[in-house]
Amino acid sequence: MLTNSNLIITIIIMATTTFFTRLVPFIIFPSNKETPKYILYLGDVLPYSIIGMLIIYCLKNISLLTFPYGMGEIIAILFVIIVHVWKKNTLLSICGGTILYMFLVQTIFI
Template identity: 40%
Template sequence: MNLWQKLVTIAIAAATNFGLRYLPFGFFKGNRVTPFIKGLGNFLPPAIMSMLVVYCFRNVNWLGASHGLPEIIAGLVTAGLHLWRGQIFLSLLGGTACYILLINFIF
């Protein structure tokens, strides 16, 4: 690609990125209540969290030597920390640290 084609490509990518980020604000401006968006706001967070849990446990070898215990314990630590403190970063950090310690030193 020559310089002109590179500049045009960057301009198109920038305009598309800006347009996609502006679109929701332009479409839903004002204080009007949109039932569809409100319904998505109630439905999507639990659905996304459920998908993430399934994704995390998808490759666990339940018949292996540890029978998935490190993953289960780390998942319970993550859920417990989140229920106890309600801080996402603490939950993620604590669950990850627990898993790393379990697989390196216990299992």
């Protein structure tokens, strides 16, 4: 168990580290200079790459040979796709899909 002084030191270290990780981009890329092309490229492609990796990670342990045959995941993915195409709202799609998936695996596909 941590003492009060250990907790305070830990919080100070975490706050300082967070502050500096937020400050460094402003030092490396000041507003009076043009942002390098490769940084702009990474800003365009990385979000999609990360989402793709997260999807693969979340689906890697699904067994299509045993009950429930991945039905909860398939239904939730289809729901996310339909809601996103319909409403074009990422937050609504992700939250709705998560809520639906949790409902399915906790009540229907037990």
